[in-house]
Amino acid sequence: MAVLHHGRTEPPDTEACPERSATAHSKQPRPEQPRTTVPEQSSAAHPQGPQTALPQRPQTALPQRPQTALPGAPPARGPLKPRKRLLAPALALLVVAVLVAVAHQIRPAPYGDRLTPGPPAHTARARGDGVEAYDGRSLRWRYARVGRRPLSVLPTHGHAFTVWDDGLVTDTDGRSVRWHRALPAAAGWLRTRGGAGVLRPLDRGILAIVTPARITAYRTADGDLRWVLPARAGCAFRPERAVRHGRALLVAQPCAHGAWTAQLVAVDDLGGIAPHRTPLGNDRPGTGGPEHPRTEKALAPPR
Numbered sequence: 001m002a003v004l005h006h007g008r009t010e011p012p013d014t015e016a017c018p019e020r021s022a023t024a025h026s027k028q029p030r031p032e033q034p035r036t037t038v039p040e041q042s043s044a045a046h047p048q049g050p051q052t053a054l055p056q057r058p059q060t061a062l063p064q065r066p067q068t069a070l071p072g073a074p075p076a077r078g079p080l081k082p083r084k085r086l087l088a089p090a091l092a093l094l095v096v097a098v099l100v101a102v103a104h105q106i107r108p109a110p111y112g113d114r115l116t117p118g119p120p121a122h123t124a125r126a127r128g129d130g131v132e133a134y135d136g137r138s139l140r141w142r143y144a145r146v147g148r149r150p151l152s153v154l155p156t157h158g159h160a161f162t163v164w165d166d167g168l169v170t171d172t173d174g175r176s177v178r179w180h181r182a183l184p185a186a187a188g189w190l191r192t193r194g195g196a197g198v199l200r201p202l203d204r205g206i207l208a209i210v211t212p213a214r215i216t217a218y219r220t221a222d223g224d225l226r227w228v229l230p231a232r233a234g235c236a237f238r239p240e241r242a243v244r245h246g247r248a249l250l251v252a253q254p255c256a257h258g259a260w261t262a263q264l265v266a267v268d269d270l271g272g273i274a275p276h277r278t279p280l281g282n283d284r285p286g287t288g289g290p291e292h293p294r295t296e297k298a299l300a301p302p303r
Helices: 020-028 082-106 186-191
Strands: 113-116 125-126 130-135 136-147 150-156 159-164 170-171 177-182 200-204 206-210 214-219 224-230 238-245 248-252 264-268
Touching: 130 150, 130 159, 136 159, 136 170, 150 200, 200 238, 214 264
Parallel strands: none
Antiparallel strands: 113 136, 125 130, 125 150, 130 136, 150 159, 159 170, 170 177, 200 206, 206 214, 214 224, 238 248, 248 264
């Protein structure tokens, strides 16, 4: 007869029945644990095969801090727009243009020119330290040079040719000073004797300037030098004793020793008048005949 014992029963001896204890232990239900979903990874990333997902602790969302630049690093800048890239060169060009314009305005005038422009006039004369042009009693324009004094003025065809005390010759038409030409070694003589007879007009737009050492001819259109006739050795020209005869200008050339025929020189727009001369043409290039109208020798026929 079996005896039933009420109360707490002891578990069987696991050491005596190891197989039974293992089976019983495996059949006991395990407590459920929270599962976390792990994304499946491809077999290419893990060549050894799929791995078991390990339980992970639930993470609470932490507040994210704004990213700050590292100490010493330059601040990040976005790409500049094309307009902003072109703005700096444009401003630089504008500043350079303004500086050039200001420098052009404040630069000193060449030869100390001081011109008060006006319409052309047929009458001009030296007055004080400048040249004044009039139309009747109305002043048209005035021209002066700093520190210089005009000695003689020759008005012709709306132009005023002036010789100054420093040996400079100018041409003014009222709107601008068209050209300047310097007379070599003539400043001292001009200050002593003045400019009487120095400016002599010739035909075909040629202006002769007579000084004791030489006669120089310039083209009035552009101031181009056309010819030079020096005085003979031991002789000197006398500008105040020059007279016009037809197309020729007769200039006295006194000599200490010499025949009277050598003491008179005749010139025209082509230079010294002499038999069988072959002078240069005085027309502007492209407006008339060739520069050398007659280049062959006077005595030998052309080949």
